[in-house]
Each structure stands twice: as C-alpha cells, then as structure tokens.
Amino acid sequence: MRWSQSLGGMALTLIVLNFKTYREATGDSAVALSKICESIASEYGVDIAVAPQAADIRAVASAVSIPVYAQHVDGVGFGSFTGHITAASVKAAGASGSLINHSERRLRLADIEASLRACRSEGLTSIICTNNVATTRAAAALRPDYVAVEPPELIGSGIPVSKADPEVVRGSVEAVRAIEKDVGVLCGAGITHGDDLRAAIELGAVGVLLASGIVKAKDQRKALEDLVTGV
Amino acid sequence: MRWSQSLGGMALTLIVLNFKTYREATGDSAVALSKICESIASEYGVDIAVAPQAADIRAVASAVSIPVYAQHVDGVGFGSFTGHITAASVKAAGASGSLINHSERRLRLADIEASLRACRSEGLTSIICTNNVATTRAAAALRPDYVAVEPPELIGSGIPVSKADPEVVRGSVEAVRAIEKDVGVLCGAGITHGDDLRAAIELGAVGVLLASGIVKAKDQRKALEDLVTGV
Amino acid sequence: MRWSQSLGGMALTLIVLNFKTYREATGDSAVALSKICESIASEYGVDIAVAPQAADIRAVASAVSIPVYAQHVDGVGFGSFTGHITAASVKAAGASGSLINHSERRLRLADIEASLRACRSEGLTSIICTNNVATTRAAAALRPDYVAVEPPELIGSGIPVSKADPEVVRGSVEAVRAIEKDVGVLCGAGITHGDDLRAAIELGAVGVLLASGIVKAKDQRKALEDLVTGV
Amino acid sequence: MRWSQSLGGMALTLIVLNFKTYREATGDSAVALSKICESIASEYGVDIAVAPQAADIRAVASAVSIPVYAQHVDGVGFGSFTGHITAASVKAAGASGSLINHSERRLRLADIEASLRACRSEGLTSIICTNNVATTRAAAALRPDYVAVEPPELIGSGIPVSKADPEVVRGSVEAVRAIEKDVGVLCGAGITHGDDLRAAIELGAVGVLLASGIVKAKDQRKALEDLVTGV
Numbered sequence: 076m077r078w079s080q081s082l083g084g085m086a087l088t089l090i091v092l093n094f095k096t097y098r099e100a101t102g103d104s105a106v107a108l109s110k111i112c113e114s115i116a117s118e119y120g121v122d123i124a125v126a127p128q129a130a131d132i133r134a135v136a137s138a139v140s141i142p143v144y145a146q147h148v149d150g151v152g153f154g155s156f157t158g159h160i161t162a163a164s165v166k167a168a169g170a171s172g173s174l175i176n177h178s179e180r181r182l183r184l185a186d187i188e189a190s191l192r193a194c195r196s197e198g199l200t201s202i203i204c205t206n207n208v209a210t211t212r213a214a215a216a217l218r219p220d221y222v223a224v225e226p227p228e229l230i231g232s233g234i235p236v237s238k239a240d241p242e243v244v245r246g247s248v249e250a251v252r253a254i255e256k257d258v259g260v261l262c263g264a265g266i267t268h269g270d271d272l273r274a275a276i277e278l279g280a281v282g283v284l285l286a287s288g289i290v291k292a293k294d295q296r297k298a299l300e301d302l303v304t305g306v
Numbered sequence: 307m308r309w310s311q312s313l314g315g316m317a318l319t320l321i322v323l324n325f326k327t328y329r330e331a332t333g334d335s336a337v338a339l340s341k342i343c344e345s346i347a348s349e350y351g352v353d354i355a356v357a358p359q360a361a362d363i364r365a366v367a368s369a370v371s372i373p374v375y376a377q378h379v380d381g382v383g384f385g386s387f388t389g390h391i392t393a394a395s396v397k398a399a400g401a402s403g404s405l406i407n408h409s410e411r412r413l414r415l416a417d418i419e420a421s422l423r424a425c426r427s428e429g430l431t432s433i434i435c436t437n438n439v440a441t442t443r444a445a446a447a448l449r450p451d452y453v454a455v456e457p458p459e460l461i462g463s464g465i466p467v468s469k470a471d472p473e474v475v476r477g478s479v480e481a482v483r484a485i486e487k488d489v490g491v492l493c494g495a496g497i498t499h500g501d502d503l504r505a506a507i508e509l510g511a512v513g514v515l516l517a518s519g520i521v522k523a524k525d526q527r528k529a530l531e532d533l534v535t536g537v
Numbered sequence: 538m539r540w541s542q543s544l545g546g547m548a549l550t551l552i553v554l555n556f557k558t559y560r561e562a563t564g565d566s567a568v569a570l571s572k573i574c575e576s577i578a579s580e581y582g583v584d585i586a587v588a589p590q591a592a593d594i595r596a597v598a599s600a601v602s603i604p605v606y607a608q609h610v611d612g613v614g615f616g617s618f619t620g621h622i623t624a625a626s627v628k629a630a631g632a633s634g635s636l637i638n639h640s641e642r643r644l645r646l647a648d649i650e651a652s653l654r655a656c657r658s659e660g661l662t663s664i665i666c667t668n669n670v671a672t673t674r675a676a677a678a679l680r681p682d683y684v685a686v687e688p689p690e691l692i693g694s695g696i697p698v699s700k701a702d703p704e705v706v707r708g709s710v711e712a713v714r715a716i717e718k719d720v721g722v723l724c725g726a727g728i729t730h731g732d733d734l735r736a737a738i739e740l741g742a743v744g745v746l747l748a749s750g751i752v753k754a755k756d757q758r759k760a761l762e763d764l765v766t767g768v
Numbered sequence: 769m770r771w772s773q774s775l776g777g778m779a780l781t782l783i784v785l786n787f788k789t790y791r792e793a794t795g796d797s798a799v800a801l802s803k804i805c806e807s808i809a810s811e812y813g814v815d816i817a818v819a820p821q822a823a824d825i826r827a828v829a830s831a832v833s834i835p836v837y838a839q840h841v842d843g844v845g846f847g848s849f850t851g852h853i854t855a856a857s858v859k860a861a862g863a864s865g866s867l868i869n870h871s872e873r874r875l876r877l878a879d880i881e882a883s884l885r886a887c888r889s890e891g892l893t894s895i896i897c898t899n900n901v902a903t904t905r906a907a908a909a910l911r912p913d914y915v916a917v918e919p920p921e922l923i924g925s926g927i928p929v930s931k932a933d934p935e936v937v938r939g940s941v942e943a944v945r946a947i948e949k950d951v952g953v954l955c956g957a958g959i960t961h962g963d964d965l966r967a968a969i970e971l972g973a974v975g976v977l978l979a980s981g982i983v984k985a986k987d988q989r990k991a992l993e994d995l996v997t998g999v
Contacts, residue, residue, distance in 0.1 A: 093388055095385065095386050095387060095388050096382065096383070096384055096385055096386075096387040096388075096390055096392045096394075096395065097384055097385065097386075098384035098394075101384065101392070101394055101395050101398060102394070102395065102398030102399075103398070128360075128390075128391070128392065128395040129359075129360040129361045129391060129395070130360045130361065130363050130364065130376075130391065130395040130396050130398065130399040130401075131364075131395055131398070131399065132361050133361065133362075133364045133365055133399075134364055134399070145361075146388045146389040147388065147389025151327065152327070153327055153328055153329035153332065154326065154327055154328065155326050155327075155328075155410060155461070155462055155517075155518070156326060156327040156410055156411075157324055157326050157327075157377045157378065157405065157408040157409070157410040157411050157517075158377040158378025158391075158405070158408055158410060158411030159327055159359075159410070159411065160359070160360060160361065160389075160391075161327045161332070161359065163327075163329075163332055163333070164327065164332050164333065164359040164360070164361040164362055165361045167332060167333030167334070167361065167362070168333075168361040168362065168364075168365070170361075174388065174389070176645075176646060177388040177389055178388070179386060179387055179388040179389060179390070180387075180388050180389030180390065181645040181646070181647055181648075182645060182646070183638075183643040183644060183645050183646070184638060184643070184644070184645070184646045184649055184667070184672055184675060184676070185643055185667075185668050185672055186643075187646055187675075188668075188669070188671050188672050188675070205646070205647075206647050206650075207650070209650050209678075209679055209680075210646055210647055210650050210679075212678040212679070213646060213649075213650070213675040213676070213678040213679050214646070214675065215678070216671075216674040216675045216677070216678040216716060217671055217672075217674070217675050218671075230386070231386055254678060254716065286386075286388075287386070407876075407877060412876040412877070412878055412879075413876060413877070414869075414874040414875060414876050414877070415869060415874070415875070415876070415877045415880055415898070415903055415906060415907070416874055416898075416899050416903055417874075418877055418906075419899075419900070419902050419903050419906070436877070436878075437878050437881075438881070440881050440909075440910055440911075441877055441878055441881050441910075443909040443910070444877060444880075444881070444906040444907065444909045444910050445877070445906065446909070447902075447905040447906040447908070447909040447947060448902055448903075448905070448906050449902075485909060485947065555850055557847065557848050557849060557850050558844065558845070558846055558847055558848075558849040558850075558852055558854045558856075558857065559846055559847065559848075560846035560856075563846065563854070563856055563857050563860060564856070564857065564860030564861070565860070590822075590852075590853070590854065590857040591821075591822040591823045591853060591857070592822045592823065592825050592826065592838075592853065592857040592858045592860065592861040592863075593826075593857055593860070593861065594823050595823065595824075595826045595827055595861075596826055596861070607823075608850045608851040609850065609851025613789065614789070615789055615790055615791035615794065616788065616789055616790065617788050617789075617790075617872060617923070617924055617979075617980070618788060618789040618872055619786055619788050619789075619839045619840065619867065619870040619871070619872040619873050619979075620839040620840025620853075620867070620870055620872065620873030621789055621821075621872070621873065622821070622822060622823065622851075622853075623789045623794070623821065625789075625791075625794055625795070626789065626794050626795065626821040626822075626823040626824055627823050629794060629795030629796070629823065629824070630795075630823040630824065630826075630827070632823075636850065636851070639850040639851055640850070641848060641849055641850040641851060641852070642849075642850050642851030642852065692848070693848055748848075748850075749848070
C-alpha cells in the first residue's frame with residue numbers, strides 16, 4: 076500500500092525500525108522489542124513497522140499486529156535458489172513489506188528490479204534504500220512504494236542526516252516528485268530523537284528508517300517515546 | 307556434531323534434503339514435507355535432516371524433531387548487517403546446522419571461513435558445498451563437519467553424480483581423507499533413487515544432499531521411501 | 538560526448554562492438570579486428586566504437602583512431618582497490634568511453650552511479666546496459682550518455698531484439714524520452730545484420746551494441762559490411 | 769614457476785609490489801615506478817615483480833624486463849564474459865603471473881580455483897591471497913605457486929604483520945608445509961622496511977607482498993632501497 080493512500084489520502088508518518096542483526100533484536104529479543112514498538116504505536120497513534128531478521132519474522136509476526144517487514148528479499152521466485160530469501164517465504168511467515176538494497180545488503184540494479192517485482196506480486200510494501208540523490212532518482216524510476224535515502228557515512232553515526240546533510244533529503248524529495256510523485260521518501264541514517272524525525276518531515280520526508288538509535292538504546296521504550304514526540 | 311561421533315563412532319548415513327525455494331517446500335508445504343521426512347526417518351531408522359528457507363525454519367523446527375538446517379549462514383555476527391542470515395538467528399529459530407557455499411549461493415573463501423566459525427560458535431553442524439575435487443580439498447582444509455561435493459552441471463539433472471561422475475566422489479573422499487579424515491563427505495547432484503544413494507556410499511560418501519528428486523516428486527513420501535531403501 | 542551533439546545536433550548512428558573475452562578478439566586479434574572496424578567506418582562513413590578487454594585497450598588504441606571503449610569500469614578512483622579497473626587507467630591506456638553494468642558484469646546500483654561519476658570525471662562516454670524497460674528508466678535517471686537495453690535471453694542468440702521483442706526497444710525509447718531526453722538509447726542482443734540495425738533505428742534507437750554476430754563471424758569484414766548497410 | 773625451483777632449488781626472496789589503483793602507480797607513473805623497481809632489482813640482485821592495473825600491463829611489460837603480474841584474473845576463459853579480466857589477455861599484454869583473491873578483490877572459492885586453473889593453463893605464476901591461517905590452509909590445498917597471507921586490518925596500516933602478528937605468519941608457514949610443502953608463503957600487510965622483510969623471512973616466508981609503503985613513499989627509490997637491505 077502506498078503511503079499516500081493511507082487514511083483517505085492523508086499521509087501518516089511512517090517509522091520503520093530496522094533490527095539489523097543486533098543481539099538486542101535477535102530471537103526472543105526481537106519479539107520483546109516488537110512488543111514495545113506495538114505498545115508505543117498504539118499509545119501514541121503512530122505508524123511503526125519492525126524489520127527483524129528473516130528467521131525471526133514468524134515469531135515476531137505471531138506476537139504483534141503492527142506491520143513486519145523483511146530486511147531483504149532476493150529477486151528470485153520459486154525454484155532452484157538455495158539460500159535465497161523469497162518474497163513468498165517472508166510473506167508466508169507473516170511479513171507485509173520489505174527493505175530492498177539496504178546499504179549493508181546492496182543489490183545489482185537488475186536484482187533490485189526483480190526483487191521489487193517479487194514484492195509486488197506478493198503484495199508486499201517495498202522500500203528501496205539509496206545512498207544519494209542520483210540513486211534515489213534511479214530507484215524512484217522503478218516505482219517502489221518508498222525510497223529511503225541514507226548517506227552511508229552517517230549510518231550508525233548518531234548524527235542525523237536531517238541535520239548533517241539536509242540537502243540530500245531535500246534533493247531526494249524534489250527528485251522523486253519530479254519523476255514519480257507517488258513514491259514516498261523516507262529518510263535514514265543517524266535518526267534517533269524526535270527532533271531528527273521532525274526535521275526530516277519538514278524537509279519533505281514521509282517517515283524515517285532507523286536502527287541503532289533505538290535498538291541499542293539503554294532503554295528502548297524511552298528512546299522510542301522520545302522519537303515519536305517528533306511526529 | 308561430526309558424523310563419526312554418532313552412535314559411538316558408527317557412522318550413520320546422513321540424508322540432507324534441501325528445500326531450496328521450491329513452491330512445494332515453502333511455508334505450510336515446508337512443514338508438511340518435513341513431517342513426511344520425520345515419519346520416514348522414524349519408520350526406516352535413517353537420519354534425515356531438512357533444510358528449509360530461513361523464514362520457514364521456525365515453523366518447521368516447531369513441527370518436527372528431526373534436525374533442521376539452514377540453507378545458508380552469512381559469516382557475520384551480531385551488528386550492523388542488515389539483510390544477512392546469522393548463525394544466531396537460525397539457531398534461535400530452531401536450526402541445528404547449515405549448508406555453506408551451496409552452488410546457488412556461492413561465497414568468497416574468507417566468508418566461507420567466517421560462516422564456518424559462526425556455525426561453530428553457535429554449535430551448528432556445518433556442511434560446506436563444493437564443485438570438484440580441488441575445492442573439496444580446500445573446503446576440507448577448513449575443517450567443517452561435512453563437505454558436500456556437487457558438480458554444478460548435474461544439480462537438478464536427475465543424472466546421479468554417483469553414476470555420471472563417480473571419480474569426483476571417489477577423488478573427493480580420497481582428498482578429504484588425506485587432509486582431514488574427520489570430515490565426512492556427502493555427495494550431491496542428481497541423487498534421487500535408492501540406487502544412487504547406495505552407489506554414493508560405496509564410493510566412500512557418508513551420505514547425500516538432495517533436492518528436486520524428492521521435493522518435486524509427484525508423491526514425495528514414495529520418492530523418499532525409494533531413496534531410503536538405498537541405506 | 539552526447540550523441541545528440543554530434544554533427545551539430547544531427548544524430549549519427551552509433552555501432553559499438555563488444556569484444557567480450559572472445560579468442561577472436563583478444564591480444565593481436567583484438568588489434569586486427571579493430572583495424573577492420575576502422576576501415577569499414579572510414580569506407581562507409583559510419584561511427585564504430587570497439588570495446589576490447591582492459592589489457593588490450595592500449596594496443597588497440599595505439600593501432601586505430603576510432604573510439605575505444607572499456608567493457609567495464611569500477612566505481613572507484615585512485616587508492617587501495619587492487620584488481621579493480623579504474624576510469625583513469627583505461628583513459629591513460631587510450632579509451633574514450635566505457636560500458637557499465639553489462640549483463641555479464643552486473644553492478645550494484647550504487648556502483649553503477651559511482652562508475653558513471655568516475656567516467657564523467659575522466660571525460661569518458663558512458664553506456665549503461667539494462668535488461669528491460671524498468672531498469673532502462675532507472676539507468677536513464679542517472680543521466681549517462683547512453684543506455685543500451687539488452688534482454689539477457691537474446692544476448693548471443695542471433696535472434697535480434699529489434700524483431701523478437703520490439704516492445705522492449707520502443708518502451709525503452711519512450712521511457713527515456715519521458716525522463717531524460719538527452720540520453721541516447723542503444724539496442725543490443727542478437728543484432729547481426731543490416732536489417733536488424735535498421736529495425737532498431739526505426740524503433741527509436743540511436744545505435745546498436747553487438748558482439749558475437751561480428752566477432753565470431755567466419756568473415757568479420759563481410760559481416761560488418763552487411764551490418765552497416767543498415768545505417 | 770614455483771619459487772623452490774629457482775636457482776636449482778635455492779629459494780630466492782621474492783618481492784611483489786602491488787600498484788593497486790594508486791595515482792602514483794597509474795599510467796605513465798606505473799611505467800616510471802616499474803623502471804625504478806627494475807633498476808633496484810638489478811643493482812641489488814633481488815627478485816622484484818610489479819603488479820600494475822590491467823590496462824597498464826602492456827605499457828609496463830614493454831618498458832621493463834622484470835616480471836609483471838596482474839592484480840586479478842577472473843576464472844573464465846574465452847567467451848561471453850564482458851568486463852572480465854582473463855589470463856589469456858593479461859598474458860598477451862606481457863604478464864607472467866597474477867595475484868588472485870586479494871583482500872580488496874575477494875573471490876568465491878569456486879572462482880579462486882577456476883582462476884588458478886586459468887593461470888596454470890597460460891603458464892602464469894599464481895599467488896592466492898588469504899586473510900588468516902585457516903584460509904591459508906584452504907588456499908594451499910588448491911596448490912598455487914604461492915599464498916600471500918595478509919590480515920586485512922594491517923593492510924595499508926604501516927604496522928608490519930611480521931611484528932604485529934608473527935603468529936599468523938608462522939602458523940601459515942606451518943599449515944602450508946603440512947598440506948603442500950611446495951607452495952611458497954609470502955607475507956603481506958604493513959611491510960615497508962628492510963627490518964619487516966627480514967622478520968618475515970625469519971618466520972619462514974619466502975618473500976613479501978607490499979604496496980603503499982613503497983608506492984606512496986615520498987622517495988620511491990629510497991624506500992625500495994631500504995626494503996631490499998632486508999634480503
């Protein structure tokens with residue numbers, strides 16, 4: 076579902092929490108963190124999606140009712156593709172969307188497109204990650220639901236892209252509007268606090284993709300509460 | 307656990323069924339096929355391990371008590387590794403082993419070694435797949451629990467390697483004995499029938515790795531029954 | 538140089554001959570074939586560029602005065618990048634352009650963009666190869682000099698894309714015009730004869746990318762002559 | 769040629785200088801640096817091989833008579849392999865050996881083996897790079913002419929592996945002797961001075977692989993002279 080279609084066209088801010096392979100978000104901890112996200116989402120009326128590892132999707136999706144996204148889907152379908160992660164398998168496990176081409180799991184252009192098609196054919200929401208304005212333009216041209224622009228040097232830095240490099244966010248928003256205005260722009264890298272999120276929204280983003288700032292926080296609930304005050 | 311340690315040193319023939327991303331072995335079908343494997347394993351007293359997709363491991367491991375293997379584990383641990391499959395996550399989901407470097411998911415040498423270390427540190431049985439005698443030698447030098455030699459041109463062919471190219475099996479067995487005699491040699495590619503399995507054992511293999519011959523059989527149970535008559 | 542700028546805006550048909558790693562186009566044979574191309578280009582007044590292997594660029598560029606393109610350039614610059622092919626090195630050897638992301642050397646999206654930037658900063662003409670209309674759109678959004686659309690299943694088939702799948706050419710031309718009208722569309726895969734080239738031009742392509750039809754022809758000169766009759 | 773065969777079995781210390789894609793070793797600068805290496809090799813009676821970028825091999829090999837190595841060779845032969853670097857092409861350009869699997873150009877295990885076979889069939893000396901004792905064992909099992917062990921964290925650090933981590937060198941030498949005693953062990957990463965080289969030889973290495981310490985030295989000749997005093 077495209078963001079612009081939610082609530083009769085009123086765009087809701089989307090927060091996607093990437094669990095990466097953090098110890099604090101693997102196995103039972105993935106389920107526990109997802110429950111915190113669900114509770115905050117409900118309490119504060121915000122949209123939070125969680126993106127656990129493939130092997131954790133089923134446990135998480137059974138435990139919470141907020142959207143669960145895969146971190147990666149290969150551009151292959153049913154067949155002889157040992158070790159690949161298919162859209163069909165993550166959907167069967169309960170996922171309703173996926174990141175594609177995250178900075179830590181970059182794909183070839185043809186595979187991004189194939190992965191996007193696989194997501195579409197399974198009805199999964201798609202978020203293509205990009206690293207600058209030019210790749211954001213290219214990704215938008217493929218017509219995913221979202222692109223998430225994350226300058227790699229800021230990922231995990233604690234320095235929010237919305238402050239350190241507002242131009243990459245603004246430029247991405249403009250580039251996407253010029254090419255495919257239905258594609259929502261998320262903003263990632265270094266986002267932690269409500270301030271960062273608010274700055275991202277003011278730059279034209281419809282949401283944020285974040286990870287370490289919440290997952291590795293001493294108090295995950297408190298960190299999430301701080302974040303959602305930015306909505 | 308090394309094969310040679312099972313049953314007080316008496317080697318049991320190991321059958322590993324790779325589910326790949328076949329439709330007939332995804333989601334609910336993965337669970338159903340695993341139950342058939344469990345039933346045959348118990349009825350015939352043979353060792354069968356199943357290797358479903360990462361997102362299906364939890365459902366399969368909850369449903370059966372035979373060993374469940376991952377099809378692939380990345381050589382990374384906890385941390386910033388979005389979209390990767392970690393040993394910790396598949397173990398948390400119920401896996402007790404993993405294929406590494408399957409022909410359809412080849413890894414760089416340094417990553418094979420890192421994946422192997424990750425498996426070891428989580429106590430997962432490791433099977434490194436190889437494509438010829440030379441790479442079998444190299445893989446054995448890394449000291450996994452098993453190597454599984456599969457000439458790529460025979461994978462999915464229905465032509466059993468044990469008949470089409472017995473020398474690659476014999477040569478692999480000899481090469482492994484010369485380098486690391488505790489490493490068990492599995493034989494893959496084209497294995498379907500009891501005859502194929504028997505021929506593999508006679509060539510010195512301690513088991514087989516197979517996929518389409520069983521997964522895509524009209525009657526999976528019957529195909530498995532045919533296979534295990536070879537033990 | 539953009540195609541549209543040649544001859545005061547009048548677009549010349551561009552023929553790019555990819556030498557791949559064919560024996561008939563390696564080492565001395567690369568030089569010999571390049572001389573044939575130069576002779577035909579001069580005799581028939583057509584634009585032919587040759588794309589030999591990296592190690593052959595210098596010998597070819599010393600021997601002919603038609604444009605010499607690299608087959609691939611990595612998206613890295615000067616530094617610690619052992620085994621990579623840089624824009625600076627192929628330019629120093631005499632190249633004036635490069636293929637990027639050929640079907641047999643696919644790149645990650647971020648690397649395509651980095652390779653393109655590297656080509657630009659060295660003044661090399663850039664041709665991004667794509668596999669369908671969607672990836673052509675994405676590639677055009679990056680603003681290379683050319684995109685070359687080649688359905689992988691037709692590469693080396695002898696079945697010209699301009700006949701087998703005219704829609705992919707027409708769709709690519711339209712998609713590019715809508716996004717970046719200055720980007721020229723080349724059409725590849727299965728092109729051999731003058732007819733194929735003419736059909737490509739009629740579909741809106743400004744040139745062709747071809748390989749085996751010429752390189753592996755019994756009589757390379759005759760094959761080229763047949764081809765250029767299509768201009 | 770295996771190191772142990774040089775001078776009637778008397779091993780000569782081999783120095784391999786990796787030019788990477790350094791500006792100071794690209795194009796004309798690659799030729800100039802190679803001439804310095806040749807002059808030092810002749811003056812001091814040491815074996816120095818240079819490894820320039822693929823596109824520079826021909827110019828370098830025409831200018832000097834010391835061995836010229838490629839930095840990388842793909843495991844493919846003649847055929848449809850656009851953008852790949854073949855053993856045949858680097859040999860035609862004048863190379864007599866190649867690095868394989870350098871830390872900055874890691875290969876899949878099956879591709880290392882295929883690259884090694886390609887080098888052998890063209891008569892090229894092969895050096896497989898590895899990152900620790902375990903991968904050194906695996907590489908040696910493939911029977912290249914040399915393995916070069918380089919802990920990635922020390923590459924370019926200026927901290928010589930022979931001092932920072934002598935165990936990885938000693939362990940590699942022992943591992944190789946146990947598996948394939950004809951394979952020579954080179955030692956890389958952080959090597960700059962004559963002391964570093966001497967320490968490497970004392971640990972059992974037959975030579976060194978180095979790069980930035982010489983290439984990026986203010987005075988390349990002086991840096992090389994300092995190094996060869998260690999022989």
